[in-house]
Amino acid sequence: MNGWLPICLIICANAVVVFLDPLLLTSPLFWILFGLMVGGVCSEPLWSNGVYLYLLLAFVTMILFPGEQTWLIVLLLVCLPYFSEVVAKRYSFAFGAILLCSILFSAGTLSMGMMALFLSFLILYCTVYLTKQRQRNNENQEQMNTLLYEKRLLKRQLVEEEDTVKQAERTRIARDVHDSVGHQLTALGMQLQMAELQNETENPYLSEAKQTARQALDEMRKAVRALEIEEIRGVAMILRLIRKLEAESHVHVRLTTEAGALSQGLTNEQSMTLYRFVQEGLTNAMRHSYAKQVNVTLSVYADYMYVAILENEAEQKKFHEGFGLTQLRNRFEELDGQFYAHFNEATFYMKGVFPIDSKTNSAR
Numbered sequence: 001m002n003g004w005l006p007i008c009l010i011i012c013a014n015a016v017v018v019f020l021d022p023l024l025l026t027s028p029l030f031w032i033l034f035g036l037m038v039g040g041v042c043s044e045p046l047w048s049n050g051v052y053l054y055l056l057l058a059f060v061t062m063i064l065f066p067g068e069q070t071w072l073i074v075l076l077l078v079c080l081p082y083f084s085e086v087v088a089k090r091y092s093f094a095f096g097a098i099l100l101c102s103i104l105f106s107a108g109t110l111s112m113g114m115m116a117l118f119l120s121f122l123i124l125y126c127t128v129y130l131t132k133q134r135q136r137n138n139e140n141q142e143q144m145n146t147l148l149y150e151k152r153l154l155k156r157q158l159v160e161e162e163d164t165v166k167q168a169e170r171t172r173i174a175r176d177v178h179d180s181v182g183h184q185l186t187a188l189g190m191q192l193q194m195a196e197l198q199n200e201t202e203n204p205y206l207s208e209a210k211q212t213a214r215q216a217l218d219e220m221r222k223a224v225r226a227l228e229i230e231e232i233r234g235v236a237m238i239l240r241l242i243r244k245l246e247a248e249s250h251v252h253v254r255l256t257t258e259a260g261a262l263s264q265g266l267t268n269e270q271s272m273t274l275y276r277f278v279q280e281g282l283t284n285a286m287r288h289s290y291a292k293q294v295n296v297t298l299s300v301y302a303d304y305m306y307v308a309i310l311e312n313e314a315e316q317k318k319f320h321e322g323f324g325l326t327q328l329r330n331r332f333e334e335l336d337g338q339f340y341a342h343f344n345e346a347t348f349y350m351k352g353v354f355p356i357d358s359k360t361n362s363a364r
Contacts, residue, residue, distance in 0.1 A: 006041045010034075013073045027066050036060065037077075174224045185217040237271060238278050242296075245282050251294060253282065258299035264306065270354060273331045274298070274308055277352050280324045281310035284348070300356070307353050314348040328352070 014034055017024065024030040040057050047053045058077040065073065192210040199206065242253045266274070278296055285294045297309040321329075325341050332339040337354025 006044075007038060010037050010041060010073070010077075017073060024066060029064065029066050033061060033065055037073075177220065177224055181220055185213055185220060189213040189217060237275050238296075238298075241275065241279055242282075245286075251282070251286055251292060254293065254295045256295070256297045258297065260300045261298040261306070264300050264356065266306070266356070270306070270335060270356070273328075273335060273352070273354065274306075276328055276331060277308050277350070278310065280328050281312070281350050284324070285312040285314070301353075304355055304357075305353055306356050308351070310350040311347050313346055314343065316343045316346060319343055 014037075018030075037057055040053055044050050044053055054077050058074050061077060062074050189210060192206060192213055196203070196206050196210060239255070242255060245251065246253055281296070282294055292313075294310065294312040297307075299307045301307050319342060321341065325339075329339040332352045332354055335354035337352065339353075340349070340351045342349055
């Protein structure tokens with residue numbers, strides 16, 4: 001629970017009591033108990049169970065408070081643990097007994113006692129109801145988060161299965177092309193060579209046909225090798241890296257793409273620089289900062305500048321650019337770009353930019 005809320009409530013409750021009995025301002029015992037209540041609430045994080053703290057404060061206030069409206073402050077101290085959501089069912093009887101005893105000790109008359117009892121139980125009921133309602137809302141939020149995580153997990157599995165199917169199809173096509181067209185071109189080259197050997201006179205057309213068949217076979221082999229190798233470039237390569245690191249660690253990576261970053265065509269050097277940028281940032285976040293969440297943003301500025309930003313929570317300390325960041329800076333400078341890395345309050349910030357040729361990339 002926010003520490004300011006119970007302090008404000010205690011101050012308000014004491015102000016109401018002082019308003020009903022102004023002579024309390026001249027009582028040293030009142031100020032001692034008031035300081036004890038404020039100091040006790042401030043020490044709540046030091047207690048393993050805040051319920052015991054409020055039980056102690058309620059007993060002390062009930063017995064030693066000099067005013068006639070003790071029940072109001074005791075009621076507040078009894079209700080505060082409900083707001084903290086640390087009250088178990090086994091404590092309900094104890095709270096009810098404390099509340100009843102405080103009213104009997106401080107009400108003064110039977111009519112005031114009945115009124116205080118009614119108001120106390122009414123407020124306590126509303127407090128418990130609101131606490132349970134908040135607990136239900138938290139449970140619903142947890143269920144939504146679980147469903148969202150399962151949805152993302154299924155989506156990742158679907159993407160991975162789709163990539164696997166695509167790669168299997170590419171491999172099959174490459175094998176078929178190699179087995180059919182490749183063997184035919186090889187046989188054609190051998191037949192042309194045999195014809196050239198059997199021909200006593202040199203035939204330039206035959207030599208040219210043999211050279212053409214050899215070139216066609218080489219081009220076919222290059223195409224087959226390129227088809228067998230899975231092509232991962234640009235943001236797709238970064239997505240695979242993020243999925244891999246999230247699966248291997250407890251870091252949640254939030255990737256945001258803006259202003260056509262997904263559709264922007266990139267060269268191999270630009271794609272590899274972005275890949276190394278994200279890889280170095282995520283590695284530093286896990287190794288040095290122990291961050292639980294990393295934010296990555298990719299965007300295109302004014303159709304000619306690609307911008308990559310990575311942020312994660314980190315304890316600010318003396319910054320020294322190591323080997324990995326230095327190599328990353330060199331990569332961006334080789335692309336005529338710029339690289340920045342620094343601490344911003346409790347956040348480690350990395351930014352890399354490089355120019356892009358929108359006309360060339362759009363035509364590619």
